[in-house]
Amino acid sequence: MIRFDQVTKKLGSRNVLDGVSFEVGEGETFVVVGLSGAGKSVTLKHMIRLMLPDSGTVSIDGEIINDLNRRSLRSVREKFGVLFQSAALLQWMSVRDNVALPLREHTKLEDAEILQRVDEKLELLGLGDAGDKFPSDISGGMQKRAGLARAIIMDPKIVLYDEPTSGLDPVTSRRIDDLIVDMRKKLGITSVVVTHDLHSALAIGSRIMMLHQGRIVENAAPADFIRSKNETVQSFLESQYITKRGRWEEFSHE
Numbered sequence: 001m002i003r004f005d006q007v008t009k010k011l012g013s014r015n016v017l018d019g020v021s022f023e024v025g026e027g028e029t030f031v032v033v034g035l036s037g038a039g040k041s042v043t044l045k046h047m048i049r050l051m052l053p054d055s056g057t058v059s060i061d062g063e064i065i066n067d068l069n070r071r072s073l074r075s076v077r078e079k080f081g082v083l084f085q086s087a088a089l090l091q092w093m094s095v096r097d098n099v100a101l102p103l104r105e106h107t108k109l110e111d112a113e114i115l116q117r118v119d120e121k122l123e124l125l126g127l128g129d130a131g132d133k134f135p136s137d138i139s140g141g142m143q144k145r146a147g148l149a150r151a152i153i154m155d156p157k158i159v160l161y162d163e164p165t166s167g168l169d170p171v172t173s174r175r176i177d178d179l180i181v182d183m184r185k186k187l188g189i190t191s192v193v194v195t196h197d198l199h200s201a202l203a204i205g206s207r208i209m210m211l212h213q214g215r216i217v218e219n220a221a222p223a224d225f226i227r228s229k230n231e232t233v234q235s236f237l238e239s240q241y242i243t244k245r246g247r248w249e250e251f252s253h254e
Ligand SMILES: Nc1ncnc2c1ncn2[C@@H]1O[C@H](COP(=O)(O)OP(=O)(O)OP(=O)(O)O)[C@@H](O)[C@H]1O
Pocket: 011, 012, 014, 016, 034, 035, 036, 037, 038, 039, 040, 041, 042, 043, 196
């Protein structure tokens, strides 16, 4: 579904991606972890061609997206919903209007149909009562959920999450984790999640890939990830108090 083949990207004087190859299969919750500056967000940006590789290819559903024309690129991008770090809600619009925005911009649906679809998504994300509120009147966790409602309003096949739990307290973070798992269970959505939070990664990931200095140091199912012999992976795990005999099962939804 998503495939990177020997992707390299230099930004400034750094090789931010240095021959990165991996695949994300349909229905996976693929988690990308790594220290700050490891190239996680840059990897996400390549998936929707917000950035182009210097060499190597990115393919979506078998189609190499490096050289697509604008129209074909648009149809590839329609497969994606994106939840960036800030949730990026427009402050002067109600939650309902924020979520409706993509439908109003990209479809010719009647307003009644739009509002019905929006309310369905708000309900799904536990925001049934928040439609009339403004972003500044709801909590950070609710804002993230509203951002997620907007990311899935066009019924994408794939959702990209950049640090979905950053800035949230642990309880709210686990609630967002549950929602990401729900997206797969209820809607069959493939997810790619960039996070610093290994507890979250272990709880939701079908695979976890760790980037370090532009290269992949591990790409494995959670149970194998915590047993990785790679030293960079082990010190990353230890920094978050997870040991080789880690109690990740406790966090796992599977
Ligand atoms: N547009 C850009 N121009 C120049 N350098 C960039 C650009 N975007 C990212 N970089 C650099 O590329 C490196 C990787 O950035 P990226 O945002 O992918 O890191 P990250 O792993 O997501 O880190 P964080 O966890 O801090 O968000 C960083 O050193 C960053 O400064």
